[in-house]
Amino acid sequence: MGICASVSSSEIHDDSYGDENSVYHRKVSTCKNGSQIGSTHSHAGSKGLNQDSAILYQGYGIEDGAFVGVFDGHGKNGHIVSKLVRNRLPSLLLNQRNAIAKITSSPTNNAQNDRKTETYDKSEPNKNFFKWKEACLSAFRAMDKEIKILDSLDCSCSGTTAVVAVQQGEDLVIANLGDSRAVLGTKTEEGMVAIQLTTDFKPGVPSEAERIRKCNGRVLALKEEPHIQRVWLPHDDSPGLAMSRAFGDFVLKYHGIIAIPDISYHRLSPNDQFLVLASDGVWDVLRNEDVVAIVSAAHSEEAAAKSVVDATIAAWKHRFPNSKRDDCTVICLFLNA
Template sequence: MRIVAPCWRPSIEGENSGRGDVAGRVDGLLWYKDSGRHVNGDFSMAVIQANNVLEDHSRLDSGPLSSLDSGPQGTFVGIYDGHGGPEASRFVNSRLFDNLKKFTSENQGMSEDVITKAFLATEDEFLSLVKKQWLSKPQIASAGSCCLVGIICSGLLYIANAGDSRVVLGRLEKAFSEVKAVQLSSEHNANFESVREELRMLHPDDPQIVVLKHKVWRVKGIIQVSRSIGDAYLKNAEFNREPLLPKFRLDEPFHKPILKAEPSVLVQRLHPEDQFLIFASDGLWENLSNQEAVDIVNNSPRNGIARKLVKAALQEAAKKREMRYSDLKKIERGVRRHFHDDITVVVLFLDYSLISRNSNRGPSLSIIAGGGVFANGST
């Protein structure tokens, strides 16, 4: 912990923009911000580390969604689940939101096209970085990140996903007085038949585009996700050679990207029945079903709810290994990865009275998980 603590220590600029824990708190390998306000309601965030180096990165931004004073206001959530190292997820966390604001300004509004452009621009920037560092740091070519983004703007909800993180909506079914789970994101994982079919259609001349290894479907027998930012070694053949590690190198050449960075985008209007959104990396969903997560949020106090979801996932992970939760908590990072993944959770509660005003304005807020709270526009 003497090594990891400086990476987690939060820094604060501006005014006290949260409630209760202000910039978030650290408890061993857990970072959490139990409660805060975004322009459309309350929120809660939590991250638990399992890898030697945290590969999950995330942020929440509330306020301006463009660089223009007259531009739209809203709430942005980004969940970036890295693989092959933290470089891609860390880079996306620092660049994607800025690119989104740039294209929102240029297009004078939010749209599906704006979000897609932000993803692809961030991808281009990261691949340029890989090219610059290829000779000195070739293994960055094997770093990639799943990217899940949610935006609330002008009464609309935009969900963009590349990879296998997931967002689930808790929606009140008035006829039954129950809150039902509604999955909003499309996951790009080769274990889904629809994803394998898409890959075969995109690569009709490659019979080995998906391979079943140890009962798990993988793209080229290497990676489960079919979309990501990064993973340059599967997008540009110039990076699929020495000195990249042999386990990432393909035997046969390829002439077009094997993985895509373009996200699947959903746009829908929010309604009074829409109660809350749960954004999380796949580490949560490996241990909790959509409805289990929604039931926990619906039946618990808002304060600390993201931390409670993380705990529920860890309890389930311990149960699967026939061990006590208290013993799991004692396991150090790195070794922890054998029991569960890094897990990031952001819960957004939806206040329809605020959402329906459209021109909602308030103090701007930016929280980078584990890295601090930045208020009134200073990031």
């Protein structure tokens, strides 16, 4: 499959925004032989600070492993929360996964865990998926608690979404919290096709709206933006959150907003060419098929993420010339580098 050797995390993510409204510096992971396996690019919208963060971590867990994530902050302190989660979540997740591995390898638990895994495998394609799923649930829960107890950071109405993917050889585990998205580019006889791997968790999704309303939260759109459903407190016209799952946003955690990710699995095949993770600013104006076509046509792996961001900015200007453009962040992970 040609997965690259590991590189240090400091080489593939940083805080180098220049000034806080500038373009996030692109980072490219490389193999020892010099071939690129991924790129990231982010551009601030017209609303102020760029609140997006991203990470591409090669050599995660195992030599042919990778961790990629896009985090879209919102609220007054959203840019701080997104960076905090970006920097902390990968280690939290790996620690949880290693802890689960130690427990399940204990001689006293082998028989019980074998039965548990065997039962689970009837509906799941890989034995390790259950362990990664449990680790994701624990890590996301711990991450939200860490944010909550920070005395120096008010996250009552600030938070971040998170879409992350963990590649372990041919196994791909995706955890999604919020309205960013993961899309797979796969080669078929008819050409490249886009496979959406996540659900956009917005308040307008019926199951999400039902949960929020059961917790006395309100879901409704403003008259000036009838196409955007938002979450409001029971008796107060605030904060108007445009996603239904997120880290932080603790004023709404008793009213249906949750930090429980949706976790899915994909077994990679030689036809799977690349994975794209992007914040909702991209998907607001580009279709999955558009993004896959842009990445496929990019002249290099290094240029792929920037090509998608450039196309997104152009699409915003064309479709919403009088609206403030959202931040746009893209990660492209090439699976057959």
